[in-house]
Every structure is written in structure tokens, then in C-alpha cells.
Amino acid sequence: MLTGDLVLIHGFWSSTRTWDRLARLVESDADLAGVRVDRFGYESPKVRLPLSPTRIPDYDDIAHSLRSHLALLDPARPLVIVTHSQGGLILQRHLAWMVHEGRARELARIRAIVLLACPNEGSEYLGTIRRALGFGRHPQAAQLATLVADATEARRTFLRSVVNARAATDRDCPIPVHAYAGRTDNVVTRASAQSVFPNVGSLPGDHSSILDPQFPGSLTFPTLRTHVIEALSATAAGPAPAAGAAAAPSSGATPASSGPSTSKYRINIEGAQGVHIGDGNTQTNTFGAPPR
Secondary structure (H helix, E strand, C coil): CCCEEEEEECCCCCCHHHHHHHHHHHHHCHHHCCEEEEEECCCCCCCCCCCCCCCCCCHHHHHHHHHHHHHCCCCCCCEEEEEECHHHHHHHHHHHHHHHCCCHHHHHHEEEEEEECCCCCCHHHHHHHHHHHCCCCCCCHHHHCCCCHHHHHHHHHHHHHHHCCCCCECCECCCCEEEEEECCCCCCCHHHHHCCCCCEEEECCCCCHHHCCCCCCCCHHHHHHHHHHHHHHHHHCCCCCCCCCCCCCCCCCCCCCCCCCCCCCCCCCCCCCCEEEEECCEEEEECCCCCC
């Protein structure tokens, strides 16, 4: 049975309830019986009330709290993270922060990421929010601009150290990332949602209905189901051999000595009359059987 946690991160002006319909399908699917649904929530109100003692958190606030949230999950269980809209940018900020802190190895428990209608390029989405708010003074909306330096740097780090990473190090952790656009989304365009990610696609629906499994022709749940099963099945099968690892000897083969080897070269001199072996100023003449 597959085992793992499916972490869902909602978008702008939304809440954890945006995942209700998809979560019910996951929880009722027999093939996903060992998968627990976990929803990460954060404050994203449309406006801040005058004289309110609270403030609207920015991306860094939310990204840091995401780490605290994930730390409470069972570390032995692998994760698949699915985001909608702004949630994808928050996840990227969290991952970039972990990389910059030299803690990328801690991200290895994340086996796949799915970005749904994420405004990776930002501009069109920012324009929509600015029109709705008036002047874009919302702390979260202000960070959706493509030219905001820290948002751009977070995406660059995400691409370099996660999407295109080759091996796990303190500052790199390869994680499969799948980016999907809404086919009729007029808030986040296909170019913005797919950006320069290598694994991309489009799903039926607009910016909101992409999350509605009842939307006519919806493919979102079958797509997520496939990615979850692939990611967690690979985990159940065990890690792949490390690059460059020696293959196990085949049946009947003579295994190499388990002790340390001091030989720099391995040369077959059977039947040779004379062989010159030199390394720098050191020379050895080895003689075999005399010539016939």
C-alpha cells in the first residue's frame, strides 16, 4: 500500500476549503488509502481593516511558517505537494530559503511537486489583483510582480537547485516538478503557468474551476492521482543506485577483493616476455616466461 502525505497549499484570497472536493476524492480512492491529506493554510484576506492590530503576512512570513508546518508531519512519510495559484510562489520561496540556508537535504522527503495555475511570470496576475484592490497595496499582491527582485531570485533558485538539480547536496535537491495551466484561465496565462519548466501541460478549467472535479471534462483529479501514485510507488520500491555505484557481481563472477587496493593500474601480463611499467621516475621491469 502506498504511504505518504499529500500537502495542499491554497492561493490568493482563498483558504484550505478550496481543496474540499479534490480532497474527498483522494480520501475515497482505494488506491490512495495510505495517503493522508494535509492542508496548509495562511491568512489571505482581501483587505486589512482600518486600525486592525494584525497585519497581512507577506511571502517570507508564510514561507517560514510552511517549514514549521511540514516539520510537524511524520518525517518517515514522503510528501507530495500540490499548490494552486499563489500557493506555488509561496512554496518556491520556502524551497529557496531552505537552499540558501544550506538545508536542501531536508527537502529530499518531497517526492513530487504539482503547480496548478501558478503565476510564475507574475505580470498578468498582478494586473488583475491591482485592478481589484485599486493600487496593489496588498502585501501579497505586491510580490506578484515579475520585476520584484526577491520573487525573481526565489524562482531562479527554485529552477537551479530543485527543478534542474542533479544530486542531493546541502544546496541542491532534485524534485520532479509538474506545472499545469488552466485551459481557459484568463487570470494566469499558459505562458506564465508553464514558464520554463520541463514538465508542463494544460488542464480543463479556468483559474477557479481547475480545482473542481465536477467541471465538465475535468482532468485535474486523474492527473494528480497519477503523479501521487508514481511518486509514492517509486518511494516504496526503494532508492535507485547512486550514480557511479559498482554493479553487483553476476552469478559465477569472481568478486573483487574487499580490502583496499593500492594498485593504480590493472594490467594483464600473462605470457609476456617483458613489460615496462613506469610512473614518474619509478620503473619496474617484469618478466614472464622466456620466448619460445
